[in-house]
Amino acid sequence: MRVWQTIRTPLIARHVHRRAYAALVLSGGYEEAGDSGRHRVQAGNVVLHEAFEAHLDRIPTLGAVVLNVPLPAQYPFRCGVGLVEDPDAIVRLVESRDSKAVAALLWSMDIKEPEFQD
Numbered sequence: 001m002r003v004w005q006t007i008r009t010p011l012i013a014r015h016v017h018r019r020a021y022a023a024l025v026l027s028g029g030y031e032e033a034g035d036s037g038r039h040r041v042q043a044g045n046v047v048l049h050e051a052f053e054a055h056l057d058r059i060p061t062l063g064a065v066v067l068n069v070p071l072p073a074q075y076p077f078r079c080g081v082g083l084v085e086d087p088d089a090i091v092r093l094v095e096s097r098d099s100k101a102v103a104a105l106l107w108s109m110d111i112k113e114p115e116f117q118d
Contacts, residue, residue, distance in 0.1 A: 003067065003068055003069075003094075004065070004066075004068075005064075005065070005066045005068060006063060006064075007028075007057070007063055007064045007065075007066060008063040009059060010059055010060075010061070011057070012057040012059070013056055014054055014055065015054065015055070016052050016053065016054045017049060017051070017052070017053070018051060018052065019070055019071070020048075020051045020070070020071040020077075021049055021070050021071055022046050022049070022069045022071055022102075022105055022106075023066050023069075024046050024066065024069060024084065024087055024090060024105070025042060025043050025044065025045045025046070025047075025065075025066055026065045026066065026067055026091070027064065027065045028042070028062050028063050028065060029045075029060070030057050030058060030064045031058040031059075032055050032057050033058070034055025035050075035053045036053070036079045036080055039081045041081055043087070044084055044087055045082070045083055045084075046081065046082045046084055046105065046109050047080075048077050048079050048082065050079050067094060069090075070102075071102060075103065075106055077106055078111060080111050080112070081111070081112050082109035082110055082111045082112060083109060083110050084109045085108065089104070089108075090104060090108070093105075
């Protein structure tokens with residue numbers, strides 16, 4: 001899994017990541033469908049994934065830029081989609097390899113109620 005992703009392909013087929021991670025959307029947006037439901041995400045949203053959670057991504061022609069942040073086991077979290085008020089602050093912490101980056105990300109986000117569309 002790459003830390004920085006610029007996604008322009010229209011579909012990323014159903015897949016699984018071995019490690020838990022958070023996908024912080026920095027620009028653009030996409031639709032993700034998986035074990036936690038179907039979500040439309042945009043800049044400022046964070047998608048929290050457990051290890052081995054399966055999902056697919058549908059990306060519009062404008063694409064999306066995403067920062068993937070590995071989530072160590074010592075940080076409990078609930079899968080789903082949240083919103084961060086200051087994504088730039090999280091990016092700076094992650095890029096500086098600050099040990100508090102994951103905690104800042106998880107504690108600064110508000111989890112949205114699921115929008116079940118299926």
